[in-house]
Amino acid sequence: xTTTASPSPTPAQGSAPVTALVTPPYACDIVGSFLRPAALxxxxxxxAAGAITRDELTAAEDAAIADLVAKxxxxxxxxxxxxEFRRTMWHLDFLExxxxxxxxxxxxxxxxxxxxxxxxAQLRFTGRIGFGDHPxxxxxxxxxxxxxxxxxxxxxxxxSMLHLIPCVRGKATYEPIDRYxxxxxxxxxxxxxxxDAIRAFYDLGCRYLQFDDTSWGEFCDADKRAAYAxxxxxxxxxxxxxxxxxxxxxxxxxxxxxxxTHVCRGNFRSTWFSSGGYAPVAATLFAANYDGFxxxxxxxxxxxxxxxxxxxxxxxxxxxxxxxxKFPELEDEDAVIERIHEAAGYxxxxxxxxxxxxxxxxxxxxxxxxxxxxxxKVALVRRIAxxxxxxxx
Numbered sequence: 304x305t306t307t308a309s310p311s312p313t314p315a316q317g318s319a320p321v322t323a324l325v326t327p328p329y330a331c332d333i334v335g336s337f338l339r340p341a342a343l344x345x346x347x348x349x350x351a352a353g354a355i356t357r358d359e360l361t362a363a364e365d366a367a368i369a370d371l372v373a374k375x376x377x378x379x380x381x382x383x384x385x386x387e388f389r390r391t392m393w394h395l396d397f398l399e400x401x402x403x404x405x406x407x408x409x410x411x412x413x414x415x416x417x418x419x420x421x422x423x424a425q426l427r428f429t430g431r432i433g434f435g436d437h438p439x440x441x442x443x444x445x446x447x448x449x450x451x452x453x454x455x456x457x458x459x460x461x462x463s464m465l466h467l468i469p470c471v472r473g474k475a476t477y478e479p480i481d482r483y484x485x486x487x488x489x490x491x492x493x494x495x496x497x498x499d500a501i502r503a504f505y506d507l508g509c510r511y512l513q514f515d516d517t518s519w520g521e522f523c524d525a526d527k528r529a530a531y532a533x534x535x536x537x538x539x540x541x542x543x544x545x546x547x548x549x550x551x552x553x554x555x556x557x558x559x560x561x562x563x564t565h566v567c568r569g570n571f572r573s574t575w576f577s578s579g580g581y582a583p584v585a586a587t588l589f590a591a592n593y594d595g596f597x598x599x600x601x602x603x604x605x606x607x608x609x610x611x612x613x614x615x616x617x618x619x620x621x622x623x624x625x626x627x628x629k630f631p632e633l634e635d636e637d638a639v640i641e642r643i644h645e646a647a648g649y650x651x652x653x654x655x656x657x658x659x660x661x662x663x664x665x666x667x668x669x670x671x672x673x674x675x676x677x678x679x680k681v682a683l684v685r686r687i688a689x690x691x692x693x694x695x696x
Contacts, residue, residue, distance in 0.1 A: 331380070336386055379685040384455070397439055428480050462548055523568075563594055586613050618654065
């Protein structure tokens with residue numbers, strides 16, 4: 304859809320009270336990643352080539368993040384991120400930084416995106432996994448310093464990814480180390496690792512943490528479900544195990560900390576790898592005790608809003624990803640607002656929020672749009688949120 308001239312940003316009829324929207328997730332929110340600016344891409348290339356030092360790269364990253372934070376503030380974003388500017392990929396940099404986890408070259412394999420495919424990669428366990436003095440702690444501390452008094456949001460891959468990538472996607476070649484021949488021990492260690500992560504980020508001042516997760520997108524997809532079943536994998540059973548682990552992890556969350564999740568269907572160079580409505584997973588997914596669920600709803604690949612009845616019944620907060628981050632064309636504001644009110648038939652309006660369906664750069668390559676087009680998307684989310692929930696909610 305292309306945009307029309309936008310009416311003045313006045314709240315829609317039946318809009319939620321602003322007081323219900325002042326804690327995260329926010330009426331206007333973001334998934335987290337942003338397009339890497341040219342100067343940062345050059346600095347990373349120079350570092351890879353040995354032309355600059357690690358300290359020089361860090362300085363370039365700091366400068367890019369400072370500029371990004373200023374733009375996020377100007378765009379009306381309440382809790383800013385570092386855009387994932389220090390990462391190559393949204394998940395592997397974090398997972399490989401855990402104790403007992405290492406990268407495995409998989410140059411002949413990649414996730415089956417419907418178009419360009421990212422660099423192949425796999426993980427394996429070398430010993431007991433743990434959080435330790437993870438390098439993302441220093442990265443978050445630098446974001447806090449750059450952001451000053453502005454609230455911040457940290458994004459990391461969900462705990463399910465630590466099981467899905469080596470144990471499910473890699474089932475054909477996965478050979479558990481002795482410690483993890485009993486899979487319950489692996490889940491216990493995943494729980495401990497992520498509880499330690501929550502506490503460590505909290506101690507650095509993080510009050511808004513997001514777990515990014517592609518497992519549920521795969522479990523929605525009929526073709527992927529069939530492929531897993533052919534390998535003897537029961538994704539419904541795995542989904543229940545994931546929620547059990549997540550809920551144990553969230554027991555460590557302090558009362559004044561928000562932990563949300565983003566259910567992703569793949570986001571590389573504006574392509575995707577999973578489709579299908581949320582019905583196959585809704586009852587299980589919304590049993591997870593997250594403070595909010597970022598759900599992709601930018602195309603008919605995500606199905607309709609009917610499965611949200613499970614979220615509504617549990618009083619969950621749902622962030623509707625109705626604005627795509629994959630393409631530059633702007634959605635029609637009135638059409639998006641109509642869809643928000645349609646979703647409110649399943650989840651009360653004061654439990655709904657709005658964001659783009661995903662970040663703009665889940666990998667360092669980024670989606671196929673310009674930075675100006677990226678910020679036009681963010682501005683659109685802000686305008687719509689103001690119209691629906693009230694200015695600056």
